[in-house]
Ligand SMILES: *[C@@H]1O[C@H](CO)[C@@H](O)[C@H](O)[C@H]1NC(C)=O
Ligand SMILES: *[C@@H]1O[C@H](CO)[C@@H](O)[C@H](O)[C@H]1NC(C)=O
C-alpha cells in the first residue's frame with residue numbers, strides 16, 4: 475500500500491448482542507493524511523464556549539458551524555462516558571462535515587482548551603464518506619488542532635483497538651437497527667492525563683490519552699455534542715440520523731447510558747448534576763434534554779435533516 479493510510483473496519487456492537495471484531499481490512503488506502511492536513515481548516519469543529527450558558531460563536535471565515543449539545547457548568551468535572559450511536563451520511567458533500575463527540579473544555583488563563591473524541595463523516599479529509607473515529611485537542615479554541623495523529627495531542631496506546639482516523643462500520647439503519655460505541659474520557663486519578671477507553675468489547679480497552687497539559691486546571695466544562703461544519707457556499711449536512719430527535723433509538727441519534735466520573739475515576743449517574751442544553755439553530759438541528767430511562771440510563775437525543783441555510 476506504499477505510504478497510503480491504513481484503516482481497519484470495525485464491526486460495531488448491536489444492542490445487547492456480543493461484539494465481533496473484523497480484523498485488518500483496509501478500506502481506504504487512498505486517503506493521504508499529509509495532503510489532508512491542508513484541508514483541515516475546513517473540518518475543524520469550532521465550538522467556542524465563552525462561559526457556561528453563554529452563546530457559541532462561529533470561528534468566523536467561510537465556515538458555518540452548528541451544535542446540538544448539552545454541557546455541565548464549569549467546575550470540578552472529571553470526565554464522561556456514553557454510548558454514542560453511529561450514523562452514516564451517504565449524501566454528504568465534500569465541504570460538509572457531520573459528527574458527534576465527548577468534549578472536555580478546560581479553562582486555561584481566561585480561555586478554554588478543548589479535548590474531544592468521537593465519530594464524524596468528513597469527506598474533505600479522507601475523500602470518502604466513511605464514518606471515522608477521531609480525537610482532537612487544542613490548547614485554545616482558536617488555534618487549529620487536527621483530527622488525527624499528525625498534530626500534538628492524543629497519544630494512542632500501543633496496539634489500540636481503534637485509532638484516530640480509522641473508519642468504523644456499519645452505521646445504524648434508520649427504523650431498523652442502531653449501532654453504537656461506548657467511549658469514556660476521564661482524568662486518570664494517578665497520572666492526571668485524560669484517558670480514553672472503549673467499553674463495548676469484552677473488557678475495557680485503552681485507546682490512548684491526552685497529556686495533562688491539555689487540561690491544566692480544575693475548572694472544566696464537559697459536553698456531549700452533535701455538530702456540523704460546512705462552507706457558507708453550501709447548506710448544512712444531516713446531523714445524526716438526519717431526522718429531528720425523538721426518543722426512538724432506531725430513528726434518532728443519541729448518547730445513552732451517560733455517566734460522569736468522580737476524582738477517583740469511578741463512574742456515576744449524573745442525577746444531581748445541573749446540565750444545560752445548547753442548540754444554536756433549533757429549526758435546523760435540535761436536541762432533547764438529558765432524559766432518564768430505566769433501560770437506557772441518562773439519554774440525550776439530537777439531530778436534524780440536511781438543508782440548513784446559514
Ligand atoms: C484540499 O486540498 C487539496 C490538495 O491541496 C486541494 O486540491 C483541494 O482543492 C482542497 N479541497 C478543499 C475543499 O479546499
Ligand atoms: C462566505 O464567507 C466569506 C468570508 O467571510 C465571505 O467573504 C463570503 O461572502 C461568504 N459567502 C457567502 C455565499 O455567504
Ligand SMILES: *[C@@H]1O[C@H](CO)[C@@H](O)[C@H](O)[C@H]1NC(C)=O
Nearest residue numbers: 718756757758760761762763
Ligand atoms: C426542539 O426541541 C425542544 C425540546 O424537545 C422542543 O421543545 C422544541 O419545540 C424543538 N424546536 C423545534 C424548532 O422543533
